[in-house]
Amino acid sequence: MKFTDKAKQAAISAAVTKAMDYLEKDPEANIPKVMELVDRLCPDDWYASQRKAVRNVIEAKDNWYQLILRVYDLDPEVRKTFFRNFIINASLNGSATQEHTAEKYNCNVPWAILLDPTSACNLRCTGCWAAEYGHNLSLSLETLDSIIKQGKELGTYMYIYTGGEPMVRKKDLITLCEMHPDCEFLSFTNGTLIDEEFCQEMLRVKNFVPAISLEGFEEANDGRRGPGVYQKVMHAMELLKSHGLPFGISTCYTSRNVYDVSSEEYIDKLIECGAMFVWFFHYMPVGTDAATDLLLTPDQRELMYRKIREYRGTKAIFSIDFQNDAEYIGGCIAGGRHYMHINANGDVEPCAFIHYSDTNIHEQSLLQALRNPLFMAYHDGQPFNKNMLRPCPMLENPQKLRRMVEESGAKSTDMQSPESAEHLCGKCDAYAENWKVRADSLWSERHMQE
Numbered sequence: 057m058k059f060t061d062k063a064k065q066a067a068i069s070a071a072v073t074k075a076m077d078y079l080e081k082d083p084e085a086n087i088p089k090v091m092e093l094v095d096r097l098c099p100d101d102w103y104a105s106q107r108k109a110v111r112n113v114i115e116a117k118d119n120w121y122q123l124i125l126r127v128y129d130l131d132p133e134v135r136k137t138f139f140r141n142f143i144i145n146a147s148l149n150g151s152a153t154q155e156h157t158a159e160k161y162n163c164n165v166p167w168a169i170l171l172d173p174t175s176a177c178n179l180r181c182t183g184c185w186a187a188e189y190g191h192n193l194s195l196s197l198e199t200l201d202s203i204i205k206q207g208k209e210l211g212t213y214m215y216i217y218t219g220g221e222p223m224v225r226k227k228d229l230i231t232l233c234e235m236h237p238d239c240e241f242l243s244f245t246n247g248t249l250i251d252e253e254f255c256q257e258m259l260r261v262k263n264f265v266p267a268i269s270l271e272g273f274e275e276a277n278d279g280r281r282g283p284g285v286y287q288k289v290m291h292a293m294e295l296l297k298s299h300g301l302p303f304g305i306s307t308c309y310t311s312r313n314v315y316d317v318s319s320e321e322y323i324d325k326l327i328e329c330g331a332m333f334v335w336f337f338h339y340m341p342v343g344t345d346a347a348t349d350l351l352l353t354p355d356q357r358e359l360m361y362r363k364i365r366e367y368r369g370t371k372a373i374f375s376i377d378f379q380n381d382a383e384y385i386g387g388c389i390a391g392g393r394h395y396m397h398i399n400a401n402g403d404v405e406p407c408a409f410i411h412y413s414d415t416n417i418h419e420q421s422l423l424q425a426l427r428n429p430l431f432m433a434y435h436d437g438q439p440f441n442k443n444m445l446r447p448c449p450m451l452e453n454p455q456k457l458r459r460m461v462e463e464s465g466a467k468s469t470d471m472q473s474p475e476s477a478e479h480l481c482g483k484c485d486a487y488a489e490n491w492k493v494r495a496d497s498l499w500s501e502r503h504m505q506e
């Protein structure tokens with residue numbers, strides 16, 4: 057990194073830290089003052105559009121402003137740790153080191169690493185891709201620690217657990233929070249193992265945020281996850297909210313639940329329960345037995361596209377719709393471009409939905425994995441489509457994944473029933489063709505608005 061970049065980085069980190077300390081004292085009164093100060097001190101061309109957006113939010117006192125105030129209702133020590141780890145370590149300083157490493161080795165370096173501590177789960181949900189791996193695998197505490205240490209060397213300070221059910225290993229997850237207090241840990245979870253004792257542990261370590269899976273209202277959720285799970289999730293959210301702990305919701309949308317989860321009632325319910333963010337995932341037909349009738353019609357996907365954008369302008373919750381939001385991040389984020397996945401067997405995969413690998417973390421380093429053929433195919437191929445509503449090399453451009461898997465020699469990582477790329481991509485061909493027409497028309501409509 058050049059000296060001037062380093063100096064700019066250090067100046068920004070110091071200023072952000074000071075500003076955050078000041079905000080802690082009286083957020084409502086101090087938010088506008090901090091922004092005035094930032095505007096006075098920053099050269100005009102530093103983060104100009106972002107600063108303008110923040111100014112607008114403050115002036116309008118809109119849903120984003122309400123969300124900021126909700127953040128200040130959280131436990132102060134947890135909030136301060138989150139700001140330090142997420143904004144300073146992972147995003148400001150971490151991103152600069154990631155860029156430097158990426159340039160040096162001419163490969164992708166991720167902002168976040170997804171890890172499966174275990175493939176075991178206490179539930180059996182219909183259509184869960186995690187169920188496809190097999191149920192007796194886990195990454196040891198030493199391996200998880202080693203991956204995180206290697207990641208930090210590359211500039212990665214954000215670790216996201218998935219599985220299986222990561223909370224089956226909750227003691228180890230807390231130990232990792234203690235071992236790496238400078239990292240932020242987020243965990244996808246079915247929420248059923250969150251209890252008072254775990255909330256106390258979260259308050260103690262301060263750097264763990266759950267993202268609880270919810271598939272809609274009680275009937276739809278329990279139809280997929282099992283009877284009683286919805287009520288257990290409601291209880292977990294009550295506990296987290298009462299302790300001022302941050303958490304979010306992860307929702308997979310399918311042809312069956314799309315109307316529920318895109319409704320205003322659903323979003324309002326999540327806010328009322330205390331969720332700070334909601335991440336929406338498009339259903340992916342991964343696994344030899346995966347149903348294709350859960351894939352969305354173009355009308356259903358367009359509904360999600362429009363509704364989430366509408367809520368972003370009106371609701372006090374941070375929402376991302378991963379399949380429809382690629383325009384904000386330049387397309388597919390996998391293959392280490394912004395994130396990667398390591399399953400419970402140690403297979404290093406480009407994405408949590410792409411179960412192919414040419415590297416195992418027990419045999420090669422993280423950096424080597426990023427430079428191996430499959431990840432380099434991602435690096436060289438991204439973005440996979442100019443239309444950002446067709447970002448995926450599997451779902452919307454299945455011919456690309458077929459080719460990358462074949463050329464890299466990557467193997468299926470599904471232990472129970474290995475699936476060829478041809479079989480997986482064959483399930484996406486018709487969907488991709490259908491969606492292309494609608495996506496192209498939405499994409500031109502989007503450009504006409506600019």
Ligand code: SF4
Pocket residue numbers: 378387388389390407408409410447448449450451
């Ligand atoms: S591979 Fe597909 S699902 Fe994974 S990040 Fe890229 S676009 Fe998203």
